[in-house]
Amino acid sequence: MADHQQKRNTLSLPHSVFSADWVRENEKLAARHIGVSLYKLMERAGEAAFLLCRKLYPDARRWLILCGHGNNGGDGYVIGRYARQYGIEVALVGCGDVHTLPPEARQARDNWSNNYGSVLPENAAWPENYDLIIDGLLGTGIQSEPREPYSTLIHRANQYPAPIMALDVPSGLNANTGVASGAVIQASQTVTFVALKSGLLTGQARNVTGTLYYDALGLSDWVREQNAPIQRLTVTDLQRWIKPRRPCCHKGDHGKLLVIGGEVGTGGAIRMAAEAGLRTGSGLVRVLTRAEHIAPVLAARPELMVQELTEESLDAGIAWADVIAIGPGLGTSEWAKAAIKQVSASEKIMLWDADALNLLAISSDKRQNRIITPHPGEAARLLQCDIQQIESDRLLSAQKLAERYGGVVVLKGAGTVIADEHLHLAIADVGNAGMASGGMGDLLSGIIASLSGQGLSPFDAACAGCVIHGGAADIVAWRQGERGMIATDLLREIPKLVNP
Structure with a gap:
């Protein structure tokens, strides 16, 4: 198993920190500011995560992607599509009712299904010998401990002998406070999008985020213009x-x-x-x-x-x-x-x-x-x-x-x-x-x-x-x-x- 303790990646991270609630409330405004749709922003997130996975795990040829019922899961479907286009073998697990997916995540799932076929159900047996797990289960919206079937999927992922890349925040970690009140993904790396969230820097974050990466998805100028309520401090x-x-x-x-x-x-x-x-x-x-x-x-x-x-x-x-x-x-x-x-x-x-x-x-x-x-x-x-x-x-x-x-x-x-x-x-x-x-x-x-x-x-x-x-x-x-x-x-x- 990989060492999940957070390592420092300080030079690439911004110094402005926001609550996850603020990011969710302003994401649509941010996308409009640069003239893109929320789905296009999801495409950017999926591409950024895919490229980071390729950089960190160039020899990984079999990826297991866990997709939840929100836009975090939508990012996972986009990553799966990029990975298949690159010739990587992908097993994609979908959790929750497909009919409750937000519009952007539904579009991402449909694009996957129309081009590459089936999505494994949440209770399916996982294929063996996969090189990398991508966590797109819960994202930033969780405020309490994960319920079933998410808690079981989180435990299964943690026990699987492969590194885990978490999207935006390890599933089960409160992105505002850094609290993990139940099952939580033990990520080897976490890539967070748009703005740096406070829960990734304090509380139990260092135990579960692994090395933290950041991608503004083309919104860095917009983020800098915002009045950040929290400052991240480093030796610089x-x-x-x-x-x-x-x-x-x-x-x-x-x-x-x-x-x-x-x-x-x-x-x-x-x-x-x-x-x-x-x-x-x-x-x-x-x-x-x-x-x-x-x-x-x-x-x-x-x-x-x-x-x-x-x-x-x-x-x-x-x-x-x-x-x-x-x-x-x-x-x-x-x-x-x-x-x-x-x-x-x-x-x-x-x-x-x-x-x-x-x-x-x-x-x-x-x-x-x-x-x-x-x-x-x-x-x-x-x-x-x-x-x-x-x-x-x-x-x-x-x-x-x-x-x-x-x-x-x-x-x-x-x-x-x-x-x-x-x-x-x-x-x-x-x-x-x-x-x-x-x-x-x-x-x-x-x-x-x-x-x-x-x-x-x-x-x-x-x-x-x-x-x-x-x-x-x-x-x-x-x-x-x-x-x-x-x-x-x-x-x-x-x-x-x-x-x-």
Whole structure:
């Protein structure tokens, strides 16, 4: 079986992202804009997918095409016709009542039947030894788990010993949210059409889409003219946020970062956050922590300024700092609560993470000068729901967090979502499974806070920080692989990304 884990194909993908609902509602308008019919657009989709299959699988001579009862199935019928014209052996399975097909899909099926004969019924035995499966079962319209006979066909396709090319979206994956609530195609590749859909970039998408490809079907100019509600972020975006430094400058020009945390036993968290701030370019970084951690942190990174966290040192630190990060290793003791209360009185830009978020969930304090960086569990506590509800719509969850708590929200995970109250939304299309290890969030806190101290707005700092964080992990994965990656591996790669 092919490796179905999503691989990066970032350079060929657009940065504008839309909901699948929006694409469906505007597809007819788009086709009219360039003077073609919806059927012609379907022909273009089928041809684009056929050419991609030929490019990726030049030796595949026997294709099994699964066609559902919508326009996604219509794309499959078009592909079958192109494949037969090229001399490829095709077995085509049709699912659902032919009389309920949309007009364009019905025309595509009729063109297949009139020229090449029969369509196998949904319960037919599949021919053996086919080289490639093409998934045109459900497309972008699904909002719940697939029903029969689709769920059975999806399971059969996943068990068949051939790679799967999914059309527009793997069948069973919600193209808006990236949720797979039931059976879902485990695609080796996915080719999506017209516009990039949000559900292909977050949620469970990376588990099932394989390598993601995109074809605008001749509509790229029209798509660029639309006001995209979501931005897809990659390392190519860093140049618009991070500029070369002026030759004549000093450390005070690049931000003074105060990092607070490190309860007894968690000194590593505060050290990693602080060093990430240095590596990202902060001119000065001061750490306030438990007295037990002062010597170890200074020994590991003498460029840091480290003091015991007391009421007096925190007052002085807040007055000194340009930006404040609190939470890594903080704990929830009275010591931690006192620090949170003191920091909350400041109007300076601040970032709250980890245990600071657990304490925030109790107070529900709303403010505009704060960036919060929850993982799904912390987000669930903040919204007083369960993790499943957070993951059922990560974009909506991030927006709800921004509405309730103000400022900027970074909802971490595969396809990290960045949101604010002004309806700005972005998805960081970077990172890999090697980041599922302790300490990664501490680095992100230091990176984002450092960028904020260097003059980026809180939203831009969050976006750029997520890209640097995930991009550094991608460099590490390329060099040594994902398994065994630890947070401090990223520290030496961060300077490569903050000097684009």
